[in-house]
Amino acid sequence: MLRLVMKRLAGALPLIFGAAALVFVALETAPGDPADLLLGESPVPPEVRQRVERVYGFDRPPLERFASWTLDLFLRGDLGWSHSRSRPVRTLLSEALPATLRLAGAALLLHTVLGILLGVLSAAWRERWPDRALSLASLLLYAMPTFWLGLMSILLLSHVVPLFPASSMSSVGAEDWSILARWGDALWHLTLPALVLGAASAAGMARFVRAGMLESLGQEFIRAARARGLGSGRLLWRHALRNALLPVINLVGLSLPILVSGSLVTEVVFAWPGMGRLTYDAILAQDVSVVLASTMLAAWLVVAGNLAADLAMLAADPRIRLAARRSGA
């Protein structure tokens, strides 16, 4: 088990650095010059420009900068300096990451629970109107742009019927409230963005679960269970779902990075101070170190999601455990 994890992580390193290198090359070959953005529109004397370039290291050759960035990361755990926000990248990330994790975590929960629930229900009612309605709804949700869904939810649930706040993570002055009030306030602010992010992707999940359920309902052990006189509820939720759950576990692991990057637009719409907004601002400011760091983090999440899915499958299915042991992992 441990060997499997170690092997995976070691195998993932080239991928993550490849992704970072890809980003670095893209940023480097671009025509714009970050010094221009720092110095502004009006002309400055060449000495000033030189100093700025020296201080931020823009004058060093690209390869050297990438190498030193990588070395700093490995030897000192240093992610570099954000020249657009004048703060260490590590501080910026440690501020933004919890916000994104809160949003993506809530969305992932909704995505999974709602997806499984709707998927099982539509498999149970297959080809009848609830199934049809659900599949149409999931197609619609798939087709709606997330930012538009966000705006519509703000329009309906924040303006027309003022139930939820339209933006930010907490109310003004909430720091002084009691802990219970603060939690309630945070949950209240979380509802709309998590719903938008989670519901949209739950639609795809529901379709996936439905397909798995239909397949597993067609198998003989279900017929056998039915012959033994098992109630349809138990049959559906215990027997069929357990069999269909395996690929679902896999999909949940794979959804993790998708939700994190999907939260970029949601964060912009709801003024949520997370990684997505940070990256978006950094891209606009050509702040290489921030973009590199957040890209690496996203790539790590892809790897971690995969790994988590594999481990969960390993735990859930003895057949895979056996195969893994045989292949010597």
Added chain:
Amino acid sequence: MRDWRIVCGGGFLAGVVAFALAAPWLALRDPLAQPDTAGLRELPPFARPHAVELPDGSVRFGRDLRRLPDGSIEILRGRAWQRIAMQDAAGHGRPLYLLGTDGFGRDVLSRLVHGARVSLAVGALAALIALAIGTLVGALAGLAGGWLDALLMRLVDLTLAVPRLFLALMLVALYRASLATTIFVLGATTWMVAARLVRGEFLSLRERDWVLAARAVGARPLRVGLRHVLPGALAPVLVEAALRVGDTILLEAALSFLGLGVQAPMPSWGNMVADGRGMLAHAWWVSTLPGLAIALTVVSLNLLADAARERWAVRRDVPDARASSAGGVAPADATLGRRARGAAAAGTALSRSR
């Protein structure tokens, strides 16, 4: 034949395309014109503002114009209402704004139709680029095999590991947002699924008898690829094309919404939604309508792809765990874990055969 998906999806799509193509010949207002920003801004759908032509030849509309009970017309000059004599002002009728106007007093209907031209063209061209790159890479990998295959597939993995919206945003931001950049970047960041698909088809097709026969006769690899394998891979590629166009329209909308796609005065469905963001509470139609157009178009494309997939018996491999328009779609097994997944597949195959 009477498949409702083809009738509804195809019908709507044909309608949108027809309107988009015919836009210059339809009696639409200029999508960029702001004839009277003060008088026309944020008019709701079905609005019929009063229009009056002043002696100096200028036309004034609605908001700063009112008709008194005695039939005389007053106009807002600065802060004061001023009566104008009817003989001075020629009535200009009450033009109909079917879908209202936006914050600059521009006609939403006209912008929607012209936006369709932009959004559809961007979607179709970018999807074409993505398919071309994807088909090329996939065919090369599938035909060549060996180290080239491994290298190309690692490149696919690598590109999939960077969230697509990040990548697209970055490229557009760096290479100055414009129509051409948007199209190119969207194409260059979405070819990976097609590459995998084509490679898979090629791998399964190249062992077929007719390909073997062609090779035995001595046809060169290029000819084998183009004449004997590619046509067999056409059906899944076409299905992928329909899905890709929809996806690209969504991604373009997200980019334009973030201000990095199609640039300001030119209408695209994405930047129209962005335009209405600030006036959501009092002018809902500005954001709502273009978003609805995006959603319905993408639904139509998906319905068509679904119907085609069923008809041509194209199997659906990777679960499309698409995130959202936000676009971070890294379709599935982007990285590692292939072994366990293979084992899982073997497991299900096992249980199925029993």
